[in-house]
Amino acid sequence: MIADGFTVRGPSDPLVVPLGSSVVLPCYVDKPLPVTGLEVQWGRTDSETPVHLFLDGESRSEVQQQDYHDRAHFFTDQIQHGNFSLRLDNLTAEDEGNYTCKVYSLQESNETVVQIKDVERLLVSGSSRSISASVGEDVTLNCSVDSHIKPEHIEELSWKRTDGDIMVLLYLNNEALPDSLDEEYRDRVEFFTDEIPKGNFSLRLKSVRTEDKGVYMCEVFTGGLSANTTVVLERLDFSTLHLMMLFFCIAAASGAALLLCCLIYCRSKNTVTSRTIRNLQVSLVFCPNISMFFAFIFWGLTEGFLTEIIICCALNILRCFMLIWAFSYLNYLQDNLKTWIRFSSRKKELAVFTVVVYSVFFTDAWKKSAHKTSTHRIILGMFFGYVVLFSFVLSRGKSF
Template sequence: MDKDSETVLRLGRSDKCVQEPQIICSSEPVQAVYSEHVLLQCYLKPPLNAASETVKWTRGNDVVILCQNGKYNPGAQREHFEARTALSHEALTKGNLSLMLTSLKLTDTGRYKCSFITDNVEKSCYVNLTVGESDVIGSDEPVKANVGEDVILPCHLEPPFNVSTLTVEWKRNKTYVHVYRSMKHDPNQQNSHFINRTYLFCDEIGKGNISLLLRNVSKEDEGVYICYVPKLHSQVRKGKITLKVDAAKHDTKQFNGSSRVSDTTSLGTCQAVQGMEAYLPPTLPLPVADALRHRSVGPLRWGGVPSTSGPGARSTLAQLAVGRAHEHVTTTPSGFCSAAAE
């Protein structure tokens, strides 16, 4: 009988013969983002109650966390990991030895060892962790719009990172277009030219989507826009988007009581969806695409997809339909951060 097929039996605390467990770690390298949290997976197969055994996580010679007989041993832990590690007692009873590591630092990158020790026998496996930074990504391609249209200036963090507690600034030259601060819009610095015309996707900021909706575009809006996250721990905290505006106002005609865009030359496919008409651009960064689903913010134009986006940063929008076009209004669309004073 070879080693792989051999069944090893031992006498457990329940006085029943049970199969000797194997310890298994995640086979793929784990990638995580600075200041976020990550779960390093490790478990016993078949499941075995490990709550009363010794479970230890190490990185090199440093003890990350040590749990013995159901109790933590903080004296053995390296100071670097203090107050940032946890094992779930409930999970341990089910043979899940996974480690939660929070408030990630760039120096947390490394090879982690998960060990299960019982009856003076140690079983272990390894997990490779890489901690990186999110960069702010704008658009390499210019965003084009006609006078009177609404437009989305795409900007997101790659990989996705929650910036809801950080400050997000949009500027054109040195003029403040939109400022998000203290988890809401801050109108104090906004230039009067943009009042009641700019919005962020409030429910998407936590996913790293900081794209800006600019309504009722005018020729004066043309220029280079910068999206900026000042306190982001990254080498790339700014994204650039160029907006080009055609002075000729877009031709429209009435359709079911709403304004319908009729010129589809530069936007690709324009198709009716449930009595509404919407542009379906071929690709768009995922955070932006997700935020636009089921919105009612048309007529819209999208900017080009950043060429620096990775393979997973694009999405075919065959199912994406932005809601029916409507006249410019100053009320806040559902799901957006208002540019009006709080």
């Protein structure tokens, strides 16, 4: 646009810029203008409040719109050369639109229009397909943030389970925060650290369990905007270890029922020898419990619940020794076997059980209280020490 005294020029094409970046809105004249009486006003065509104002030789930030405060700046040292361009920092989606640069000098005025078009929004993408895996495998849940968003500009990124709003992994202040996770995901989830600068915030979920099935959401917050994507962990196939666990469980249940039926039948027949009945009784005591012992071993390998596995395995082995005391044919056993059974009295069984079970309880509780103060840990240690001592004293007492 041309006036009698000067020409105001701007860009010929709209400006396309990435979210969160800085942009220069060009505005300049073809010849220098005197600073005295010069007024340069930047505004939006959809608002009467100035974006920024230069008047009486200085910038007037106090008249700016609140949204542009500390974000819009003149190149003050260039104004005397006729450069009235405006730098706009930390671009947001709301900054999209038409801007006018109006120049007033010696009762003459002119203007140009600058358009910011197609500000890139916050885009978060994941996987369009459901993910299936075998129990015990590692899976990757995809989440990518547009590469123009730098990791240091991300205010918060979280992975959550949508059922129950369970926190799976949190990225805050440019670092992952494992201490904020739900207990069942601790030590099982992580980012691909080398991929984060590329905008890849995919999640690695290690040793998948059956209860991990569900919908996971990756949610990103930056520049006053938020976006999310979801990933479905749908089908969890049984692994070989799971099939072995089911085999031993079925064998224990069906075997116990079969042995019990055989024992009842043999006892009802006077022709059956006591040796046969005794062998059935021994099998009924040992076989189901040993089968369940191995079932829990495989359960521990697939699901990873150490505390429950140790306790359940100890219980199943202990039941063998406890049930043997109900053996009505103990007197028919050989002397060395009878001596061994009597040596494994209930007092010693209780002592062994106490050491195994409570040591696992104590270790697990100690790990869970690692983030607590030393006072909490001392109290916890004293409590478990008291429990172990009480159980030991009880085991030294009379059989019951």
